[in-house]
Structure formats: C-alpha cells, structure tokens
Amino acid sequence: MMRNELSENAKKYLNFLCLELPTRQVGSQGNRTATEFIAKKLAGLGFRTECPEFECIDWVTEGAALTVGSKKFVVYSSPYSLGCEESGVLVVANSVGELENDLYTGSGKQRSGKLILLVRGELAKEQLMAKNFPFYNPPEHQHIIQLLETFKPQAIIAATSRNPELAGAVYPFSLIEDGDFDIPSVYMTEDEGNRLAQQVGKTVSLVSRARRIPSKGCIVTARKGADQGLRIVICAHIDTKPGTPGALDNAGGVVVLLLVAELLERYSGRLGVEILVVNGEDYYAASGEKLYLQINQGKLNQILLNINLDAAGYIHGNTAYSLYDCPEGLTPAIHKAFMSQAGIVEGEQWYQSDHMVFVQNQVPAVAVTSEQIVEVMSQITHTEGDRPELVDPEKLVNIALVLKELVFDLEGRLA
Numbered sequence: 001m002m003r004n005e006l007s008e009n010a011k012k013y014l015n016f017l018c019l020e021l022p023t024r025q026v027g028s029q030g031n032r033t034a035t036e037f038i039a040k041k042l043a044g045l046g047f048r049t050e051c052p053e054f055e056c057i058d059w060v061t062e063g064a065a066l067t068v069g070s071k072k073f074v075v076y077s078s079p080y081s082l083g084c085e086e087s088g089v090l091v092v093a094n095s096v097g098e099l100e101n102d103l104y105t106g107s108g109k110q111r112s113g114k115l116i117l118l119v120r121g122e123l124a125k126e127q128l129m130a131k132n133f134p135f136y137n138p139p140e141h142q143h144i145i146q147l148l149e150t151f152k153p154q155a156i157i158a159a160t161s162r163n164p165e166l167a168g169a170v171y172p173f174s175l176i177e178d179g180d181f182d183i184p185s186v187y188m189t190e191d192e193g194n195r196l197a198q199q200v201g202k203t204v205s206l207v208s209r210a211r212r213i214p215s216k217g218c219i220v221t222a223r224k225g226a227d228q229g230l231r232i233v234i235c236a237h238i239d240t241k242p243g244t245p246g247a248l249d250n251a252g253g254v255v256v257l258l259l260v261a262e263l264l265e266r267y268s269g270r271l272g273v274e275i276l277v278v279n280g281e282d283y284y285a286a287s288g289e290k291l292y293l294q295i296n297q298g299k300l301n302q303i304l305l306n307i308n309l310d311a312a313g314y315i316h317g318n319t320a321y322s323l324y325d326c327p328e329g330l331t332p333a334i335h336k337a338f339m340s341q342a343g344i345v346e347g348e349q350w351y352q353s354d355h356m357v358f359v360q361n362q363v364p365a366v367a368v369t370s371e372q373i374v375e376v377m378s379q380i381t382h383t384e385g386d387r388p389e390l391v392d393p394e395k396l397v398n399i400a401l402v403l404k405e406l407v408f409d410l411e412g413r414l415a
C-alpha cells in the first residue's frame, strides 16, 4: 500500500470519527455508529471480527440552574448524575474533617430538614473515581464517597478548579462522574463556589435536567493469522467524554488501528494479530475493558504483547513509546521497530490508559502516545478543543508502519 494512500485514509477516518459523529460517548448513537464503521472495515479486510456487547447508560442533560433568592449561579449537571428539582438549606464542607464533623456533630446531624451540600477546597481538588471503577480506586476517594452517601443531602454542588491528571483540561471539572452514585449532583467554578459559600444557611433551589438512559455498547475484536497460540493485541479506545470531538483522545489511536489493519490485509503468519477497539476508557464503569477481561479470563497468557495507542499523533513534538514489564526477549524487536520511523522516541512511563489493564494482568505492554502528553492532558484532553487539526496524519501513518514491522519481526522470531 502506498504511503500517500495511507495518509489520505488517515485524514478521512479522522474527520469521520471527529466531525461527522456528534459524540462517541459510550451508550450514544455516535458511539455505536463508530464501532459499526470500524467492525465493517476490519471484516472487509479479512479479519475475523466480533462485536461483543455490554449494557451501559447513555446520559443527556438539558442544563442545570441554581438560585438563592434572586441570585443566580452557573452550574453544570455532573455527567451520569440523576436529574433533580430540589430546595434545601445550604451547608458547606471544605475538607474531609469538616464533612465528618458535619455528619456526626454538626449541621448534617442537627438539622432534620432538607440540606443541599456545597463541597469545595481540599475536598474537591481531585475528581473522585467512580464507585465501581475496577482499575484505579484510591481509598481516600472511596472514603469521601461513603461520607457523602451517609450524609445523604438532597443534592451536591461541587466547586472545582483544575485536575489534568484525572479530569483532563476541562475547567471546572465534574467532581463526581458516576452512574452508580445516586445523589443528584452539579458542579461549578471555584469563583462561583466562593460566591455561593456566602449563602450558607439560606435556602437554595437546584434544578438539573439530566437523564440516564439504559443503552448498549460494544467492543470490536478482529483477528488475523494463527487462531491458536500466541498473539499480539493492538488496541485503542474509541469512546470520548461527553462534549469533545476527541481527536487526540482517541480518534488518532483508532485511525492507527485501521491503517495497521490495511497494512496487514494479506498477513497470514503464525503469530496471531488481534486488533482491539476498546470502549470505556473515558466511561465511569470501564465497561468495554471489563468485558474484554471477562471474555479472556484464564487466557490472557496467550497474549505475547499488548500495544495501546492513546493521545498519539499530536502535531507538536515526537511520538513517544514506553515499555511495561516487557521480557528481555521482546525488547530488541520493539526498539528496532520504533526506531525504524522518523519522529519517534522512547518516552516517560505513563499510566493513564488501557495498557495498564493488561499490565495489571501480567501481560507485557507498550504505550504509544505523544511526547507532549503532559501539555495535551492539561490543555486539550476532554475539551471541545480536541479537534482533528491537532493530529498529524503522517505521524499516525508512521506508527502504523512501525506496528506492521513489529508484527512481522515478532512473527519471524517465533520458534
């Protein structure tokens, strides 16, 4: 396949995923259209393609409003939260200690009426991992969630600032993003939070027009080469957060999967190749990841190596790859393949994507991302600014060529 043909396809796929679909949020029609599109392409290239489904929720909101008397405050429905129409006395908690105090001795215990809780400061500095998120779940987050559920206010208002590591570049970020947490919640900027905190003890009215809609999504697995024995799994997540075109996060990765599949159209080696479209990296329940593990339970040792693509192809800087628990027998082939194309360097360790699902299950992995990942996560990730102009199709082509080389090299080394 000619390079310019790959480049043209890269642009075409990128624009389709980012611009023609309204969203690729798990559970949405756009997400299903995207997985159908990919599955059809992969099957057309001769891959044995399957689309196992999972249950999930689609989530929509028609906005939220908060008033105290004649004063209005700007708030946003927390993704996946229940909607509400509530009035209650405003109580404020700035720290875990304050929340505990309120709960056992303070306003929460003494007042019998309805309360609406504003959480801010120390208590709202990091997005809380969802209750049932399986891969990373710090006890301090779970402790806060338990306190909130015990407190059981009518609704929660979170005033937040920035948290690029867990919430990407959005400001303010939603403190709670959890379809299993059933106290309605909204979020607002730190400044609005400062203004609202002055209204403590007054009655506030909150409306959040959010809805959970039972829905379905799927992952796509597509295999070529030997069906038995060892295989390489090349994956990228197709889902986005609500409200972002998700070009870097992670249409670019999905485009690489399609290009690799095109390059391997005639592949029939002894090493199995599995292209895996994951669905749930940006979803509170990581449903696609969980489903993949469930399907492969007891069989993950058949995976020689996982390659995960996320936030790759950024127009600025090099592409960066990093190794996780790769045995010595594999590393020369990996380095050789990644050195074979221009603009690719070995980068820092990075733990915030789907390769960790494999690493945590003793499968060696390689993450492919952008060298400027810190800049991407603090300025672009999860925002409406994550647009295709920020992705260089030539970088995606280079990664695809590396992966083709790696597949053939590893296949050649199989005894």
Ligand SMILES: [Zn+2]
Residues within 6 Å of the ligand: 237, 249, 250, 281, 310, 311, 353
């Ligand atoms: Zn991502």
